[in-house]
Structures are given as C-alpha cells and as structure tokens.
Amino acid sequence: MTLKFVGSESPLPIQGVRLASAAAGIRHPGRDDLALVELSRTTESAAVFTQNRFCAAPVIVARENVANAQPRLLIFNAGNANAGTGAKGVVDARTITAEIARLTHCTQSEVLPFSTGVIGQRLECSEIIPVLPELVAGLSCDGWQAAARAMMTTDTVPKYCSIEVKIEDLTYRVTGMVKGSGMIHPNMATMLAFIACNADISRTHLQQILVECVARSFNRITVDGDTSTNDACVLSATKATSNGTPLTPHHSHWPAVVEAIGTIFETLAKSIVRDGEGATKFVEVVVDSGSESDSLAIATAIAQSPLVKTALFASDPNWGRILAAIGRAPVAGMEITDVSIWLNDYQIIVKGEPVDDYKEPIAAAVMAQTDIVVRVLLGEGGAVARIWTCDLSYEYVRINAEYRA
C-alpha cells in the first residue's frame, strides 16, 4: 500500500465529480460566489447538517431532498446565508434548485442547495438564475480549486486537500474542500464541506463513516464556541474505482480507505482553525483521563475559555487559567492533585502544582510558537480526546465588530 497526501498543491480530481464556479454578484462584484458540483449517476452520498434549532432555508431544503433522492448536483453560494428569511427563503432555495434541475434534466430532489454569508437578507434569485447555464456549461473535473475559492466568505485562503492510496491494483482517491473561519459566524460565514472519494461505498456505510469522521474532525474544532444555522457536510462515493465488491467493514481495503477519508476530514477541520478569525496560533488540546467523555469535556472547557485563549495570544504560560478551566469542566470526582499539564514537551504542572524546577522563560518560549499543544493528564489517563482551537486576538474582535464598517 502506498499513500500520498496533497495539501496546498492542486487537489486531485475524483472520477465522477465535476465542478464549476461563477460570479453572481452576491458577495463582491466580479468575484466567484457560486460553485456547482455534479456527481455521476453511480455516486452515492451522505449528509449531516447543523444542530442549531434555527436552520437556514437551504438546510431545510437539502435535508428534505437528500431524504428523497441521491444527490446529483450541489449548489453552493457565498455572501448570503438565506437564514432568518422564513418561508420566502425556502421558496428562494427551491427556485434555484428547480432551475438547476431543469438545466441538467434531473429531478428537483436531486439538487441540494448550500448557502453561507449574511443572515436575514433574501437571496436574490434574479441574480443567480441567469448565471446557472454558465455554471452548468463550465463543469470540469479540475474545478475543485476554483470552487473552494468561490465558497469563501471571511476565509483568507481556499481550503482543500487530497489523498491517494494504492492498494493492489486500485488507486483510491479522496478530495475535500471546506469553507469556514470558525465554528460559526452567522453573519459572515458558516461551515460548508464537501468530500468525495472514488471508492465503491453504499450510502448506508457512507453515512456511518461521515458521522464518525465529523465527530472527530469538524465537531472537534472551536473558534468561538457558537454553532451555525447553515453548517452542512456532504460525503460522496462515485464508485469509479472498485474491484467488483463494494467496500464494507469486511473488505480488506476498508480500513485504509476509511482512514484516508478520516485524514481528509481532520486536515480540513484543522485548516479551518488555522484560518480562524483573528487566529495567530494553532492550538491542539489533548486530554488523557479515565474516560473519553471526561477527556472531551475537559478539552472543550480549556479550548473555549476566553482567558486561556487570550493567554495563548499573549504567549503567556498562564497555567492558573488552564487549571481553572479544567476545574469547571463537568467531570465528577476530579481532584486538582490528579492534574498534570504540558505545553508541547515541557511539563509545567505536576499534580496540580508547578513542577519543582519550573522556568517561566522556557514555558513562555513554548507559548511564543505558532503551533502549541496543551496536554493534560488526569490521574492515570487511559482515554484520549483532542480539540483544535486558536487564540483570541484583537483581530477577532475587529473582524466581528467592524465587518460591516
């Protein structure tokens, strides 16, 4: 088995997936703000959506459609979230999907809409509809990079990656793209992700892989702790590569392919954090306690603490803030004397107190790096959870306070 990971280079095309992008004037004049994805007839797809009780119109329509058909076309727009737009917003989303269905000879249920951008403004169908024929005509297997760019809102870079795994005579490929600059920024951005592979996987198995991968990637990142009205993630399998037997957990290729898909999810999730609003540092919080749910609760409390995040911004090895965050995590029976903490490889806390030869300049030097691992061991450990986050900077306040100025 050989494995090749593609990060910032051109994403690898996936046979059965064609993409196009175009400018409809929703976001900024002259910049692409629409992306269309076409999936071959053999493709099966799975999808997950935001847990926010107030979901946007495209989420309502996409949920309905994916329940009724295999998706053939995905339409993404940036600049307008079509959220808080009530019944009219649902009509707008359906108007666009209906027109795409007409142009591509599909049923309306085979078209899924995704929107990201400002909340509470109607999506101008009259601007989008005329651009759709150009989009359909422009579909190309090399369209990934442009499509990833068209999805951007406050994102500073397009985010995509690919992986290729060769097993026996088969070459499996996974390529994904994502937009998002935080867990939620409901007036400017939300998370949208599309990942495709060429493997032969059924919809049922894809849904299972998707849920597990999302739990360990997009659900493990936090920029500001909110959750969005528009989040959506689609995983597709085009079945272009197969040895005649669909991949199931019993297939010998299953572990490698599932791991490759997981790698793409994790890489895309981390790329969101690196591009987090105002982020100057990428931070991995790793907690090892007696149970994975406890570890996750502690990691989340640390990663979401504004005081820990401002300390990270300031390169301040402020372990009191980390201890206090751990202490408020909803974990029973925790004692401060059970807690040890490392910044990267430098241990700062042993059993709740600074190590005997603690040198603040060393800890401060670690904190000054742009990639930091905060590692917590509770008791004997035994179950690890990871969360990725970024620091809280002036720039976060500026972006979110002045974005309309």
Place this chain on the structure above:
Amino acid sequence: MTLKFVGSESPLPIQGVRLASAAAGIRHPGRDDLALVELSRTTESAAVFTQNRFCAAPVIVARENVANAQPRLLIFNAGNANAGTGAKGVVDARTITAEIARLTHCTQSEVLPFSTGVIGQRLECSEIIPVLPELVAGLSCDGWQAAARAMMTTDTVPKYCSIEVKIEDLTYRVTGMVKGSGMIHPNMATMLAFIACNADISRTHLQQILVECVARSFNRITVDGDTSTNDACVLSATKATSNGTPLTPHHSHWPAVVEAIGTIFETLAKSIVRDGEGATKFVEVVVDSGSESDSLAIATAIAQSPLVKTALFASDPNWGRILAAIGRAPVAGMEITDVSIWLNDYQIIVKGEPVDDYKEPIAAAVMAQTDIVVRVLLGEGGAVARIWTCDLSYEYVRINAEYRA
C-alpha cells in the same frame, strides 16, 4: 414603610460590623490590599463558595471553619489568590487565621480567609502577619468604603451600596461590598462579596436567603463565562435591630427585609458587570418563554455568545447573531417562528423575521446606547429570566493578554 437606597454615596454603617483596611505590599506598594471585618457576638452568618472543582486554599479553610463555628472575623486580601498552591497554601491560610484568632481572642474556626489575585504563587504570610495588629486596631463601623477599595484587583472602582427600610419603629439596614470585574479572571481577580444587615435572622434562614439571592444576582452575570477558583459570598445578620421576634417567613417584616437584601445583591452584581473588563456597555438580556429554565438557557446562550458581544461593542443591531444564539440553546421544541426580539423598546424581530417596517438606523441608534436591554419573547411567554452581561471589546483582550506586560 419607607425605603432609602444608597448607591455611590458613603455606605451606611451596620451596627455590629466593624471594618479596617491596610497595606501589606501584596498588590502594589502603598495601596491597601488587606481588609478585616469584625462581626459582633450576636451575629449569625451564611456563606456560599465557588462551584469550581479546584477551589483555592482560603475557600478550603473558610468552608471548614464556617461548618464549625459562627464567623467573627473575615480577612480579605487582594493581589494573590492563594490558589494552585497545594497543601502549603492551606497552611498559609491557616497561619493567617490563627494569628488573627490570637490577636482577637477568638477560636481559629471563627476566622474566615478570602483571597483574590494571581494564581499559583504562595501568599507571603511574613508580609501579612506584621500588618494584622494595625488592622485589628483600626476596626471602625465606618470602614466599608476603604475595605471595598482594599479588595480591588482589576476593578476600576470600589463597589458597595446600602439600603434602609423603616417599618413601624424599626430601621432595617443592609450594606454590601463586592470585588470582581468578571465572572472569573483567575490570575487577576475573582468575585468576593460581603453583605451585612442589622436584622434578627437565624443562620438557617440566612442561608436560604443567600442561596436565593445569589441565584438571582451573582449567578446571573457573565463577563466571560468562566467560573473562578476563589468566589465566595458571605451574608451576615447582626441582630442589632429587632422587635423581639426573629424574622422568619411568617414575620410581617420578612418580605420587605428579604426584598431589601435582594436589592443589594442585584445592585452589587450589576456593578460587577458595569465594571467588567473592557466593558463599554451594560446589557440586560430578558427572556420570556414557557418555563423559567428555558428562559434562563436562552438568556445564557445570548449573553455568552462572543458574536453577540462583539456586535454589542460595535453598536451593530445584528439580529442574526441573536437568533443563532437562541437556536443553539438547549431548549426542546423551539421554532424560529415563535421568536420575537426587542432592543430596548424597539421591536426588531417578529416570529423569526424582521418586522415589516424594520429600520436599521433606529436599531443601530438603540445599540449605540451604553445601557441596552435585549428582550426575547418565545411563544406566549409566561416565565421570565434575566441575565446581565457586557460587550466584548479590544480592551478585554488587552487586559487579559497584557496584564503582566
């Protein structure tokens, strides 16, 4: 019945309570950083402490002592939280209380210690012990203002208030002081509060009043959503004023006195938010839904959202962020079409969408005020909850990133 509220003027003395302050060099040279409170022999007291699992040494000692005796002396220090200091920190706290007990001829259990300030450094008993005789000698019923000032860390103003209620021939008084500049700032500040009244109330009833008042005051404010290692709140009743019958829920004076105590708690809590780190605005979030717990969950989600808080800072009537925060509150069966929102008296959202004649300049003018009420009605309403918060500004990041620079 007549009622007089004293805000920024001098706090009213409480018969049976004497206070003193002094400088021990813990915080800044030459500034008072120690406050001592002496309670008369008739005084009964109740106390509540932080819910953080990692509580500071003084909290451990105060909890122990208050379980064993009626407090006679409370010693507060600013500049050092005596937290994350392990067994040595407990010894330090006990060393100080033992010395105060010796000087005042009390038992050690009758002395409660309270600390606030930097985490993880030993409290220098050798600096504090020599100052204690001066503190004891300086006790005065007029010492409230100086004591409130001595408790300050990042607080920009001393915070205290009084209320006086005359019923028949009795004059009930309640005076309180508090320090805190946010829910938690474990390296710089934490919340400490002391409230005394001259009424005749048993410890059992005081504890009941305290728990209810804290639930509706200090537990209803958020600056940054964290909880502290050092939070403590003591409510004392000196019994100097009585018509011979202790106040119980059956006493005709009970409602007025309990309401007066509640007013002091609420006023002190709001004063913390107004003095919140970097705060430029005071924000009341009022939610009216079918149940008080739902209302509280929704109000908390709004008040803790960094996106709502940056919008408040920017005077941006960004209702999409408010809707998204409501949508992620853990409340079952909520529909966006149930939601109406007002900024002060200006309604912006009706049933999940902007009101028909919504004028953003009017909403922006409301948001530009320094006191803002965000009011949410869910469905028919029926149970109200209130949370007080402030905006998230550059100054919050600066204070918490650069405090040691």
